[in-house]
Amino acid sequence: MAKIVSFSNQKGGVGKTTSCVNIAAQIAGKHGKKVLLIDMDPQGNATSGLGLPKSKIKKTIYDVIIGRNDINEVIIKTKFKNLHVVPANIELAGAEPELYDMEEGSANFTKLAIESIKDEYDYIFIDCPPSLGMLTVKALSISDGVVIPMQCEFYSLEGISQLQNTIKRIKQLYNPGLQIVGILLTMYNGRLTLTNQVVAELRKYYADKLFKVPISRTVRLSEAPGYGEPICYHDPYGKGSLEYAAVAKELMLRI
Ligand SMILES: Nc1ncnc2c1ncn2[C@@H]1O[C@H](COP(=O)(O)OP(=O)(O)O)[C@@H](O)[C@H]1O
Numbered sequence: 392m393a394k395i396v397s398f399s400n401q402k403g404g405v406g407k408t409t410s411c412v413n414i415a416a417q418i419a420g421k422h423g424k425k426v427l428l429i430d431m432d433p434q435g436n437a438t439s440g441l442g443l444p445k446s447k448i449k450k451t452i453y454d455v456i457i458g459r460n461d462i463n464e465v466i467i468k469t470k471f472k473n474l475h476v477v478p479a480n481i482e483l484a485g486a487e488p489e490l491y492d493m494e495e496g497s498a499n500f501t502k503l504a505i506e507s508i509k510d511e512y513d514y515i516f517i518d519c520p521p522s523l524g525m526l527t528v529k530a531l532s533i534s535d536g537v538v539i540p541m542q543c544e545f546y547s548l549e550g551i552s553q554l555q556n557t558i559k560r561i562k563q564l565y566n567p568g569l570q571i572v573g574i575l576l577t578m579y580n581g582r583l584t585l586t587n588q589v590v591a592e593l594r595k596y597y598a599d600k601l602f603k604v605p606i607s608r609t610v611r612l613s614e615a616p617g618y619g620e621p622i623c624y625h626d627p628y629g630k631g632s633l634e635y636a637a638v639a640k641e642l643m644l645r646i
């Protein structure tokens with residue numbers, strides 16, 4: 392049975408997609424696990440980051456959410472070992488209001504769809520959009536765990552307590568088993584004073600949640616999606632790849 396893990400943070404540009412894509416590819420390619428990545432962001436960055444041209448994609452997660460297609464009709468095999476993807480594109484932006492309209496207890500197509508394929512994968516990773524809207528609520532409601540990527544900035548600390556409140560509410564309302572798998576520091580630069588202050592603050596409150604290895608800021612990580620390649624293929628022996636490999640290992644121990 393697959394473990395379902397969402398990558399979530401309502402702030403944009405904190406490394407959710409980069410972490411989701413690279414951890415998924417690492418676990419699939421190097422640990423022999425079968426992995427499905429679900430792109431839950433209308434921007435479709437995870438989709439294009441895996442080399443799939445968004446404009447050519449006909450069926451997306453949106454079709455699953457509204458019950459138009461079976462999830463098996465939407466899954467695409469990527470060219471990377473053991474890694475499948477349910478893509479997204481801008482059409483998914485239309486799902487937010489529709490999800491609001493769906494009354495509680497009405498057909499939960501997404502949950503049913505994912506349950507129907509849980510046996511076929513070891514991990515299902517969900518790349519969430521930068522908001523705490525319905526798409527994120529939906530993703531967290533069906534997840535076993537959540538990874539919170541964050542940058543070492545002052546506002547990140549405020550953001551994280553807001554996200555924690557959302558997680559608490561989702562646990563109460565829909566998903567009591569939801570756990571925080573870990574907080575992942577991204578675009579890390581240990582030479583900055585601010586970084587060290589934020590890390591010290593985080594250690595105070597979330598010591599057991601922080602992944603041991605932070606992800607450094609590197610050009611290779613930012614250029615890889617332009618080539619449609621996860622970092623473990625684009626620059627396998629570079630810093631970014633080694634750091635994501637360490638985080639992937641730790642994640643597999645945690646969930
Ligand atoms: N460790 C890193 N080093 C350098 N650039 C990074 C790193 N992580 C992410 N980026 C870049 O920062 C931007 C935002 O990252 P992204 O993963 O898209 O964030 P999010 O999904 O949270 O919006 C992207 O352009 C990405 O390529």
Ligand SMILES: [Mg+2]
Binds near residue numbers: 407520
């Ligand atoms: Mg993203």
